[in-house]
Amino acid sequence: MLSQAQMKAVENWLLAHRDQPKVLCMGTVFGWVESALAVAPERCIASDGWAGYPASWRWLVQFIVHSQISHTIFLAGDYHFSGVAELSLSADGGAPVRALSVVCSGWNASLPFANATPHNFVLDATTPYPFSDAQAAIQSNARGLGTEQRQFSKLTVRLAGAGLDRWALDVEVFSESEQPTARWVAAL
Numbered sequence: 001m002l003s004q005a006q007m008k009a010v011e012n013w014l015l016a017h018r019d020q021p022k023v024l025c026m027g028t029v030f031g032w033v034e035s036a037l038a039v040a041p042e043r044c045i046a047s048d049g050w051a052g053y054p055a056s057w058r059w060l061v062q063f064i065v066h067s068q069i070s071h072t073i074f075l076a077g078d079y080h081f082s083g084v085a086e087l088s089l090s091a092d093g094g095a096p097v098r099a100l101s102v103v104c105s106g107w108n109a110s111l112p113f114a115n116a117t118p119h120n121f122v123l124d125a126t127t128p129y130p131f132s133d134a135q136a137a138i139q140s141n142a143r144g145l146g147t148e149q150r151q152f153s154k155l156t157v158r159l160a161g162a163g164l165d166r167w168a169l170d171v172e173v174f175s176e177s178e179q180p181t182a183r184w185v186a187a188l
Contacts, residue, residue: 001053001056001057014069015069018068018069020071021071023157024072024075026075027076028049028078029049029078029103030050031099031129031138031140033127033128033129033140034121034122035121038122041131049078051129051131058136061091062091065090070097070098071167072099073102074099074100076102077105079116080115081105081117082104082145082153083146084100084101084143084184084186085100085101085141085142089138090137091137092135100186101140105148105173118144124141127139128140151173151174152173154171154172155169155171156172166187168185169186170184171183
């Protein structure tokens with residue numbers, strides 16, 4: 001999924017911001033477990049998402065865990081609904097690292113027949129990512145926040161305590177009439 005040059009650039013950027021909140025924006029959602037792949041992981045080979053590129057996601061997980069990169073938010077909009085996944089990343093017996101994966105719907109997802117829906121994913125249960133093992137693993141606990149055809153999400157990263165390591169993420173979903181429809185808050 002990534003070239004060697006991209007991998008090196010991501011590594012350098014993550015190391016430069018190791019203990020600060022950071023958002024990795026990408027076109028493909030990271031760490032969400034598709035229901036079909038949870039029961040038939042051999043189908044990952046046909047996926048155009050991270051599940052179809054195990055060498056890439058395993059490299060990223062191993063790098064984050066070995067380098068103890070904290071306060072990472074993965075942000076994508078590919079699914080055309082809004083939601084959040086709490087991720088536990090582990091590799092080679094190192095201390096697990098917590099990360100968050102946020103999906104923000106497009107402002108106009110008016111082709112529902114072409115869009116993923118929350119029922120396509122394992123929600124509200126901690127689930128291993130396909131092909132997780134002792135060398136690289138993702139445990140994902142995802143929840144949907146909004147499925148309206150026209151909505152937007154607002155993310156706010158803020159200090160949530162006295163120490164600089166106490167960051168929080170607020171995710172709010174708004175309808176096209178600007179009414180809040182969902183809110184999710186977690187330590188980062």
